Amino acid sequence: MPELPDVEGFRQVLESCAKGRVIRRVDVRDPGVLHGVDARRLRDALEGRRFGPPERHGKWLLARTGGPILVLHFGMTGRLVCGHADDPVETHDRVLFTLGGGRQLRFRDQRKLQGLWLAHDESDVDRLLRRQGPDALTVDRAEFEEALSSRRGQLKTALTDQSVLAGLGNLLADEILWRARLRPDQGARDLTPEDRRRLYSEMRRTLRSSVTAGCVPPRDSWLTGHRDDRDPRCPRCGAGLRRSRMAGRGTVWCPRCQPDR
Numbered sequence: 001m002p003e004l005p006d007v008e009g010f011r012q013v014l015e016s017c018a019k020g021r022v023i024r025r026v027d028v029r030d031p032g033v034l035h036g037v038d039a040r041r042l043r044d045a046l047e048g049r050r051f052g053p054p055e056r057h058g059k060w061l062l063a064r065t066g067g068p069i070l071v072l073h074f075g076m077t078g079r080l081v082c083g084h085a086d087d088p089v090e091t092h093d094r095v096l097f098t099l100g101g102g103r104q105l106r107f108r109d110q111r112k113l114q115g116l117w118l119a120h121d122e123s124d125v126d127r128l129l130r131r132q133g134p135d136a137l138t139v140d141r142a143e144f145e146e147a148l149s150s151r152r153g154q155l156k157t158a159l160t161d162q163s164v165l166a167g168l169g170n171l172l173a174d175e176i177l178w179r180a181r182l183r184p185d186q187g188a189r190d191l192t193p194e195d196r197r198r199l200y201s202e203m204r205r206t207l208r209s210s211v212t213a214g215c216v217p218p219r220d221s222w223l224t225g226h227r228d229d230r231d232p233r234c235p236r237c238g239a240g241l242r243r244s245r246m247a248g249r250g251t252v253w254c255p256r257c258q259p260d261r
Contacts, residue, residue, distance in 0.1 A: 004056075007056055011061055013105075021099040021100045024098045036117055037117065062119075079109070144200050149188075150189075151188040156184035156251060174224075184258075242254070
């Protein structure tokens with residue numbers, strides 16, 4: 001599932017492929033990815049406009065045009081692809097944006113769990129994102145600590161709740177908690193001030209590395225690099241990793257590095 005680093009990568013694709021280019025044509029090959037707008041209204045709103053600098057908030061991407069704003073969410077399998085107008089169309093290419101200079105931006109998505117919205121102004125954007133918490137990459141420590149200290153329930157559930165913090169998903173949450181040596185099932189409100197400071201620092205460090213890689217990288221020195229092994233072992237201490245489910249999500253942690261308190 002695309003998480004913050006993946007969506008930041010899509011933002012960079014959008015910027016390098018489309019920023020400053022006129023939208024010559026919009027081809028909706030599958031209207032099932034459109035939300036609150038039909039294909040004709042999407043074409044009428046965007047054709048002839050020019051993409052400006054894109055923005056990201058959490059897992060959402062905003063493609064501004066100096067008027068209507070194209071809003072994208074990638075669900076589990078969505079992505080943005082930059083190519084040329086004469087490139088062969090693939091099965092899961094749902095919407096094609098043909099741009100000036102012969103370039104073409106494609107929204108590609110196999111499972112179609114989210115998709116595209118059209119916001120007419122900033123108030124529309126605010127309504128779409130009203131339940132999103134602060135962005136995990138830009139939140140300051142004071143705001144981060146306040147969000148967690150007022151949250152009931154398990155720590156991992158709080159981290160992956162987009163209304164608490166926008167952008168973290170399953171892989172990032174497990175990686176950050178492993179690095180911070182905190183169990184995913186402990187109470188979010190039970191953290192000490194030192195726990196919260198360490199968690200914030202490890203989140204920042206993990207996000208910076210992941211954004212550079214364009215994903216949560218499955219490196220040998222990372223928990224992510226071993227969570228799907230047949231006999232998963234902690235890359236830090238060698239203990240066998242544990243698996244469970246929290247809020248419907250597969251969760252992996254090290255019982256030695258992340259002990260119960």
